[in-house]
Amino acid sequence: MEIEKLTALEIREGIIRGDFSCEELxxxxxxxxxVVDKDINAYLTLCEEKALEDARKVDEKVKNKKILGKxxxxxxxxxxxxxxxEIKTTCASKMLEDFIPPYNASVIKKLKEEDAIIIGKTxxxxxxxxxxxxxxxxxxxxxxxxxxxxxxxxxxxxxAAVASGIAVLSxxxxxxxxxxxxAAFCGVIGLKPTYGLVSRFGLVSFASSLDQIxxxxxxxxxxxxxxxxxxxxxxxxxxxxxxxxxISYLEGIDAGVRGMKIVLPEELLSQDINVxxxxxxxxxxxxxxxxxxxxxxxxxxxxxxxxxxYYIISSAEASSNLGxxxxxxxxxxxxxxxxxxxxxxxxxxxxxxxxxxRRIMFGTLVLSSNYYDDYYKKALKFRGNLSREFxxxxxxxxxxLSPVTLDFPSKIGEKKSNSLEMNFGDVYTSNVNxxxxxxxxxxxxxxxxxxxxxxxIIGDHFSERKILRAAEAFLGGAKV
Amino acid sequence: xxxxxxxxxxxxxxxxTKTKIFCSCSTKFGSRPNENTCPVCLGLPGTLPVxxxxxxxxxxxxxIALKCKINQISKMDRKNYFYPDLPKAYxxxxxxxxxxxxxxxEINSKEKIKKVRLNRIHIEEDAGKLIHSxxxxxSLIDYNRAGIPLIEIVTEPDLRSAExxxxxxxxxxxxxxxxxxxxxxxxxxxLRCDVNISLREKGSSKLNTKVExxxxxxxxxxxxxxxxxxxxxxxxxxxxxxHKIIQETRRFDSSKGxxxxxxxxxxxxxxRYFKEPDLLPILIRNEIIxxxxxxxxxxxxxxRERFKNIYKLNEKEIEIIVGDRSLAKxxxxxxxxxxxxxxxxxxxxxxxxxxxxxxKLTIDKFPVRPDRMSKLLKFVESGKINNSAAKxxxxxxxxxxxxxxxxxxxxxxxxxxxxxxxxxxxxxxxxLKENEKVVEEYKNGKKQVKGFLVGMIIKATEKKANPRVIxxxxxxxxx
Numbered sequence: 005m006e007i008e009k010l011t012a013l014e015i016r017e018g019i020i021r022g023d024f025s026c027e028e029l030x031x032x033x034x035x036x037x038x039v040v041d042k043d044i045n046a047y048l049t050l051c052e053e054k055a056l057e058d059a060r061k062v063d064e065k066v067k068n069k070k071i072l073g074k075x076x077x078x079x080x081x082x083x084x085x086x087x088x089x090e091i092k093t094t095c096a097s098k099m100l101e102d103f104i105p106p107y108n109a110s111v112i113k114k115l116k117e118e119d120a121i122i123i124g125k126t127x128x129x130x131x132x133x134x135x136x137x138x139x140x141x142x143x144x145x146x147x148x149x150x151x152x153x154x155x156x157x158x159x160x161x162x163x164a165a166v167a168s169g170i171a172v173l174s175x176x177x178x179x180x181x182x183x184x185x186x187a188a189f190c191g192v193i194g195l196k197p198t199y200g201l202v203s204r205f206g207l208v209s210f211a212s213s214l215d216q217i218x219x220x221x222x223x224x225x226x227x228x229x230x231x232x233x234x235x236x237x238x239x240x241x242x243x244x245x246x247x248x249x250x251i252s253y254l255e256g257i258d259a260g261v262r263g264m265k266i267v268l269p270e271e272l273l274s275q276d277i278n279v280x281x282x283x284x285x286x287x288x289x290x291x292x293x294x295x296x297x298x299x300x301x302x303x304x305x306x307x308x309x310x311x312x313x314y315y316i317i318s319s320a321e322a323s324s325n326l327g328x329x330x331x332x333x334x335x336x337x338x339x340x341x342x343x344x345x346x347x348x349x350x351x352x353x354x355x356x357x358x359x360x361x362r363r364i365m366f367g368t369l370v371l372s373s374n375y376y377d378d379y380y381k382k383a384l385k386f387r388g389n390l391s392r393e394f395x396x397x398x399x400x401x402x403x404x405l406s407p408v409t410l411d412f413p414s415k416i417g418e419k420k421s422n423s424l425e426m427n428f429g430d431v432y433t434s435n436v437n438x439x440x441x442x443x444x445x446x447x448x449x450x451x452x453x454x455x456x457x458x459x460x461i462i463g464d465h466f467s468e469r470k471i472l473r474a475a476e477a478f479l480g481g482a483k484v
Numbered sequence: 485x486x487x488x489x490x491x492x493x494x495x496x497x498x499x500x501t502k503t504k505i506f507c508s509c510s511t512k513f514g515s516r517p518n519e520n521t522c523p524v525c526l527g528l529p530g531t532l533p534v535x536x537x538x539x540x541x542x543x544x545x546x547x548i549a550l551k552c553k554i555n556q557i558s559k560m561d562r563k564n565y566f567y568p569d570l571p572k573a574y575x576x577x578x579x580x581x582x583x584x585x586x587x588x589x590e591i592n593s594k595e596k597i598k599k600v601r602l603n604r605i606h607i608e609e610d611a612g613k614l615i616h617s618x619x620x621x622x623s624l625i626d627y628n629r630a631g632i633p634l635i636e637i638v639t640e641p642d643l644r645s646a647e648x649x650x651x652x653x654x655x656x657x658x659x660x661x662x663x664x665x666x667x668x669x670x671x672x673x674x675l676r677c678d679v680n681i682s683l684r685e686k687g688s689s690k691l692n693t694k695v696e697x698x699x700x701x702x703x704x705x706x707x708x709x710x711x712x713x714x715x716x717x718x719x720x721x722x723x724x725x726x727h728k729i730i731q732e733t734r735r736f737d738s739s740k741g742x743x744x745x746x747x748x749x750x751x752x753x754x755x756r757y758f759k760e761p762d763l764l765p766i767l768i769r770n771e772i773i774x775x776x777x778x779x780x781x782x783x784x785x786x787x788r789e790r791f792k793n794i795y796k797l798n799e800k801e802i803e804i805i806v807g808d809r810s811l812a813k814x815x816x817x818x819x820x821x822x823x824x825x826x827x828x829x830x831x832x833x834x835x836x837x838x839x840x841x842x843x844k845l846t847i848d849k850f851p852v853r854p855d856r857m858s859k860l861l862k863f864v865e866s867g868k869i870n871n872s873a874a875k876x877x878x879x880x881x882x883x884x885x886x887x888x889x890x891x892x893x894x895x896x897x898x899x900x901x902x903x904x905x906x907x908x909x910x911x912x913x914x915x916l917k918e919n920e921k922v923v924e925e926y927k928n929g930k931k932q933v934k935g936f937l938v939g940m941i942i943k944a945t946e947k948k949a950n951p952r953v954i955x956x957x958x959x960x961x962x963x
Binding site for chain 1: 523526527528529530531532533534535564566568571572573574623625701754756757758761762763856
């Protein structure tokens with residue numbers, strides 16, 4: 005058994021067939037993690053004991069011929085902003101360094117109900133703010149394709165873990181591209197579902213109106229399988245959607261793209277984009293044509309202007325969401341203080357990283373009464389226009405193709421000090437969050453020096469089925 | 485120069501729900517500190533609010549009872565500020581789209597009916613409570629109150645005096661209690677009042693700088709705070725120092741009997757309101773409004789009118805009985821069980837009230853319920869027992885917590901009233917004989933000793949004789 009090559013579907017089948025036991029598999033995986041993760045640094049916390057305990061439960065079920073869950077025995081890595089009962093959930097921040105939630109996020113509950121094995125918690129940019137995982141307070145995660153480069157972010161640990169075969173699949177979260185961009189940088193598959201499809205209960209909020217949990221996998225089918233498990237209405241999340249899918253996302257996934265109408269926004273390719281990426285996207289468009297889709301370039305100017313709205317709205321919500329970390333009830337508390345206000349100010353100043361503070365300040369500013377109309381209100385207006393524009397496109401087309409990133413992952417340390425340049429990387433991804441749309445990032449080639457290139461497939465609200473079908477057709481069922 | 489006082493009120497009332505506004509924690513008052521908390525109301529990372537539907541129902545009911553328009557689409561907003569009792573560092577409230585708007589309450593002011601307009605009613609969550617101990621360097625926080633649902637009711641600046649403000653608050657409290665919207669226990673903080681107050685020259689229509697006084701938790705405090713602040717501002721205007729009245733928040737120091745500054749406008753938070761992204765807009769279907777309408781009982785003013793017309797009660801009796809919904813309910817049950825309206829109100833306002841006070845009971849906890857009470861009063865009404873015997877029976881039922889029926893106690897104690905002239909007359913004669921001196925005094929014109937004689941005769945009949953019959957016999961003999 006070469007665990008690094010197995011997909012979730014193969015593992016479940018292998019366990020049922022008796023090719024290997026779940027315990028054996030999990031033990032082997034931890035052995036591999038101990039070697040590989042020395043270089044990668046994908047994990048912040050490992051929960052080996054609990055995982056082995058859960059694995060033995062799965063084996064017991066196999067022995068007793070009980071019905072196995074959809075993800076039976078599948079080792080899964082979880083981004084460290086998704087709450088796990090009795091397992092540290094730090095958001096890669098000094099603020100929550102010792103925070104152990106007394107509850108599971110709804111997605112964790114669902115994974116466990118389907119017999120998945122939680123392997124550990126993965127590194128990320130602090131509170132998901134960043135695109136390289138360098139904003140972690142604890143460690144620097146490396147890109148498995150080039151250890152000198154960043155894995156992307158903010159779900160960098162989750163993407164790197166899957167790419168280096170130390171997790172079979174993982175969960176990330178995506179607020180402005182945080183699943184799709186690291187998936188592209190690490191050469192794996194990452195899906196950001198429609199806003200409201202997956203419950204956010206237990207996901208530590210960055211920007212509540214944009215955040216969404218999604219899978220990072222080695223195959224499109226694994227992605228569909230994982231979505232089957234985590235999607236669906238949750239009474240604990242008022243923004244989760246009631247229109248439930250009852251058919252598996254695997255159903256009809258092989259139907260191909262023949263007859264689908266696909267567009268590429270003209271502007272995307274005129275932007276300041278790396279030429280190798282540009283070529284790969286154009287080649288991909290041709291491939292979709294060869295597969296039977298109709299492919300068209302159309303102007304979609306609104307695509308280029310989403311970034312500032314994204315930063316205003318996400319920072320505004322973040323400034324409010326992160327207010328609760330005040331050192332009073334849990335989390336980091338400063339050692340010395342004169343009064344309660346100093347306690348709060350010092351705790352926050354000492355425990356938040358630079359990028360987090362920058363966004364809190366920016367978000368506070370745009371919501372303050374003197375600036376609200378000029379920034380926040382305008383951003384909301386733009387957001388509304390953007391959604392209408394996307395809606396119009398989906399009246400005539402099935403899917404939009406776009407690059408995921410402007411460039412390849414940077415060298416570690418290279419861009420960390422340049423927040424603006426780093427943030428500009430979200431240009432292709434953040435407007436998808438603003439409109440609440442689903443989008444997947446799949447590998448579509450490699451650079452001359454071997455770095456993966458991702459392509460983004462965007463669909464209308466709740467069109468995950470169509471997106472997965474197109475992705476599966478494009479990759480021809482291949483594992484990545 | 486003549487000034488008039490301009491007052492507006494902001495009232496917070498805790499809604500009478502079993503569970504909190506965004507989680508399923510209990511709203512019980514007086515639990516152990518932090519007993520009624522969970523990850524949601526403690527604002528732990530990753531938790532999300534879900535609106536308790538009962539909160540919407542009660543807020544709509546309040547809106548209808550207070551003659552408001554209901555906004556069928558409203559939304560929740562975040563009010564951001566840092567304070568240790570606020571777990572999320574924002575309060576989920578409503579900013580520019582409250583659930584109800586434009587209502588009014590009618591109050592009595594100077595013998596006239598005055599309409600006090602309401603600007604809005606919105607829903608929000610309460611914060612926790614800081615407990616400062618004098619001897620320790622630390623403070624403690626109890627989050628049981630965090631997430632208790634509140635409605636905030638904001639009036640227009642229509643009130644012109646402390647009396648009007650008190651009358652308004654009383655009327656509001658009555659309506660909220662009547663409709664089961666809030667239990668309005670000011671001493672437990674489930675009804676709290678802030679006041680905005682300014683002065684202006686009589687006849688002028690402009691509004692001068694107002695001062696806010698926070699957290700007035702009794703009618704007395706409200707009255708005194710307004711009077712004191714009125715006086716403070718009046719003096720400043722009289723000295724030509726009106727500019728010294730600045731927009732600020734003050735509190736009422738009841739030990740000093742004056743208002744003191746808490747913070748000025750410069751310190752006032754910029755709350756950075758924005759739409760709560762964790763909650764969808766609140767849509768209020770017609771059924772909810774219809775249901776709320778149906779659930780509204782007769783309101784206090786309607787009841788006053790009815791009690792006046794049907795039971796012929798006087799104003800004082802109406803004020804006391806209708807002023808307390810439970811008392812009114814008890815009263816009507818007595819009357820519905822056939823007790824004479826006047827006898828029922830007399831007993832309710834004298835002996836029942838006295839026994840309630842002596843035993844520190846509310847009418848809800850009064851052990852003699854209307855069924856037994858009505859039986860007792862019917863004995864009085866039919867003349868089978870006299871008033872003093874009835875008092876004795878009532879006292880036994882209350883003080884000895886006897887659950888016996890009145891007739892059993894009457895029988896046991898032999899309290900059936902003696903109405904027969906033949907039986908009473910010999911006793912009267914006997915008593916008069918024993919008190920010849922007093923009889924003499926009476927005949928000499930000292931008429932007030934008659935009462936003494938009646939008392940002696942009642943005693944001699946072991947309280948059984950009908951006082952009316954005794955009087956008749958006495959009059960006959962002494963004439």
